[in-house]
Amino acid sequence: MRIAAAAGPGGGGTLRTLAEDGTPAAPARAVPDLVAAIADQERAAAPRWVWPSTARLYPRLLDAGVRVARCHDLELVESLLLGHAGRYGEPRSVAAAWARLRGEPVPPDRPPDEPAPQPSLFDDDPERDAPADDIGRIVAVHAAQQRAIAGLDGFALLAAAESAGALVAAEMRRDGLPWSAAEHDALLTELLGPRPTGGLRPRRLQDLADRISAAFAPSSGPHTHVNPDSPAQILKAFASAGLPIPSTRAHVLKRIDHPAVPLLLEYKELSRLHTAHGWAWLDTWVSGGRLRPEYVVGGVVSGRWATSGGGALQIPRVLRRAVVADPGWALVVADAAQLEPRVLAALAGDRAFADAAAHGDLYAALSDAFHDDGAGGLDARGKAKLALLSAMYGGGTGEAVQLLAVLKRRFPDAFEYVEAAARAGENGRLVRSRLGRTCPPPSAGWRELTSAGDDSGRGTAAQALRSRGRFTRNFVVQATAADWALALLGSLRRRLTVLQPPPTAIQGSSSARRPAGGTASAAPGAPRLVFFQHDEVIVHTPAGLAAEVTAAVHAAADEARRLLFGDTPVAFPMEIAVVGRYADAK
DNA sequence: TGGGCCGGCGCG
DNA sequence: AAAGCGCGCCGGCCCA
Numbered sequence: 001m002r003i004a005a006a007a008g009p010g011g012g013g014t015l016r017t018l019a020e021d022g023t024p025a026a027p028a029r030a031v032p033d034l035v036a037a038i039a040d041q042e043r044a045a046a047p048r049w050v051w052p053s054t055a056r057l058y059p060r061l062l063d064a065g066v067r068v069a070r071c072h073d074l075e076l077v078e079s080l081l082l083g084h085a086g087r088y089g090e091p092r093s094v095a096a097a098w099a100r101l102r103g104e105p106v107p108p109d110r111p112p113d114e115p116a117p118q119p120s121l122f123d124d125d126p127e128r129d130a131p132a133d134d135i136g137r138i139v140a141v142h143a144a145q146q147r148a149i150a151g152l153d154g155f156a157l158l159a160a161a162e163s164a165g166a167l168v169a170a171e172m173r174r175d176g177l178p179w180s181a182a183e184h185d186a187l188l189t190e191l192l193g194p195r196p197t198g199g200l201r202p203r204r205l206q207d208l209a210d211r212i213s214a215a216f217a218p219s220s221g222p223h224t225h226v227n228p229d230s231p232a233q234i235l236k237a238f239a240s241a242g243l244p245i246p247s248t249r250a251h252v253l254k255r256i257d258h259p260a261v262p263l264l265l266e267y268k269e270l271s272r273l274h275t276a277h278g279w280a281w282l283d284t285w286v287s288g289g290r291l292r293p294e295y296v297v298g299g300v301v302s303g304r305w306a307t308s309g310g311g312a313l314q315i316p317r318v319l320r321r322a323v324v325a326d327p328g329w330a331l332v333v334a335d336a337a338q339l340e341p342r343v344l345a346a347l348a349g350d351r352a353f354a355d356a357a358a359h360g361d362l363y364a365a366l367s368d369a370f371h372d373d374g375a376g377g378l379d380a381r382g383k384a385k386l387a388l389l390s391a392m393y394g395g396g397t398g399e400a401v402q403l404l405a406v407l408k409r410r411f412p413d414a415f416e417y418v419e420a421a422a423r424a425g426e427n428g429r430l431v432r433s434r435l436g437r438t439c440p441p442p443s444a445g446w447r448e449l450t451s452a453g454d455d456s457g458r459g460t461a462a463q464a465l466r467s468r469g470r471f472t473r474n475f476v477v478q479a480t481a482a483d484w485a486l487a488l489l490g491s492l493r494r495r496l497t498v499l500q501p502p503p504t505a506i507q508g509s510s511s512a513r514r515p516a517g518g519t520a521s522a523a524p525g526a527p528r529l530v531f532f533q534h535d536e537v538i539v540h541t542p543a544g545l546a547a548e549v550t551a552a553v554h555a556a557a558d559e560a561r562r563l564l565f566g567d568t569p570v571a572f573p574m575e576i577a578v579v580g581r582y583a584d585a586k
Numbered sequence: 587t588g589g590g591c592c593g594g595c596g597c598g
Numbered sequence: 599a600a601a602g603c604g605c606g607c608c609g610g611c612c613c614a
Contacts, residue, residue, distance in 0.1 A: 227610085229608090229609055230609080231592090232611080233610095250594085250595080271608090272594085272595060272608085276606090300605060301604085302603090304605075306606075308606090311596080311607065313606075314596045314606060340598095340603095389603090392603075394603070395601075395602030397602075400602085466602095470603065471603070471604090473602095475603085478604065533598065
């Protein structure tokens with residue numbers, strides 16, 4: 001069963017029960033307290049909730065202690081359908097979708113940084129005149145989406161997985177990643193020196209900066225300051241020292257012999273930590289022992305999540321020691337091993353490749369196709385890995401050229417799969433993930449540039465062609481990996497709910513301040529998904545449930561494999577560690 | 587002073 | 599000859 005929910009003024013709203021295909025199954029009914037009504041229905045029927053935007057509505061339900069099992073997020077699904085139709089980026093609001101259905105002018109979406117005139121729904125101030133959701137439009141747009149989805153293989157699963165992802169993202173933000181500010185501060189102090197006051201550099205960084213200027217003094221002059229934060233100044237300083245370099249990237253610096261190099265490398269590393277994840281970051285994003293970043297579901301074209309604050313997907317490995325389970329709790333850290341090449345094996349149906357991917361270390365299994373020439377350079381496993389990465393990313397220079405040839409000979413179907421995706425991209429066509437997530441079409445500028453007929457293989461037109469080829473080549477793999485990860489996440493979330501102790505039902509609450517119950521309402525002592533990073537999840541769980549959580553992760557990974565690839569022989573093993581702190585996971 | 591681009595590097 | 603995929607965020611730097 002599905003129920004459409006529309007926010008009305010003053011915390012009220014409208015519900016309407018729907019059949020699976022979106023046909024109304026009962027009249028719409030107004031409810032005075034939408035949160036309470038949703039909680040009641042969730043308890044009674046656990047429907048799939050049909051609403052405009054989980055990101056906007058669900059946090060308020062969570063505030064009231066209400067969790068729901070399933071939803072259909074109209075905006076996210078609209079985005080997916082538009083993308084599939086080659087209309088990437090068109091407005092996705094219910095109002096826009098409704099206008100498209102009626103052939104009327106389509107209103108633009110609100111820029112994401114502009115706060116919505118906050119719905120009415122859950123609004124504390126009933127006096128405020130915010131526009132309410134329109135239940136009629138919601139029902140009509142949903143029905144149209146269901147008709148479209150029914151004609152697209154895999155899309156029903158994609159829509160459900162994307163919507164479940166939105167629920168998880170909101171819940172993870174609310175629950176937060178356990179984060180020890182004390183550990184974080186201790187690490188910063190250990191590496192950088194005490195926290196400085198006013199915008200000063202920490203002691204250790206200032207010391208390095210001074211020594212860097214000194215190291216350049218013989219060529220740049222004794223009184224010249226070289227700001228290590230300025231690539232331009234560094235380039236100039238090296239040029240003065242007779243060492244012209246194309247950039248100040250770490251791998252370039254490592255190749256030259258100059259006393260400033262080790263200082264610069266150390267400075268870069270520490271400065272990065274200080275500016276990106278230092279004390280200011282700690283103050284901003286960690287509170288109450290939890291990191292609460294803003295996740296953006298579907299924020300990457302491939303279906304990966306992005307963040308719009310908190311940098312949760314770029315947390316440096318050294319900081320993992322600050323991620324500490326609560327006393328009596330544990331972190332179940334689970335990582336999909338070699339996900340993308342396994343996805344390629346399953347996508348391509350390459351028999352030889354799939355057999356190699358059936359278990360264990362994929363690269364090692366492939367390595368007998370490559371030979372180990374002893375001394376120096378890559379071993380056979382390293383060659384296998386480089387060949388695969390080159391195939392999936394569109395690289396292939398130097399040694400990789402030979403390795404790609406080996407890959408092509410031994411695993412022709414896998415090789416051809418990504419080659420075909422690259423050709424499609426170069427021809428301006430669209431490519432799709434397993435479940436139907438679709439890459440954006442090329443821009444008008446790209447079409448103009450590449451239609452000029454320059455087939456010399458050189459010049460900007462050829463570069464643009466190859467660039468799009470690399471993009472679509474990678475898209476099919478990365479986006480299908482994202483499909484798999486979303487399916488895993490949804491499955492795991494459902495399985496964790498079952499592990500939770502039965503919720504304590506609280507009857508008749510109509511206040512947003514009191515927990516309003518709900519089938520999967522917040523229960524202390526329940527395992528929670530607290531982190532998701534492309535191919536890795538962390539569950540924070542009472543230590544006594546860690547074994548069950550581990551089993552749930554394995555089961556979810558297998559379910560995701562089955563949902564995407566049916567009876568493929570390719571395995572998707574999870575590497576799982578039960579630890580007290582994230583840093584101990586591997 | 588604020589916006590936007592760039593170099594560089596963190597994560598996958 | 600050189601080049602691989604996807605992000606977010608920071609400081610420097612240029613410009614209005």
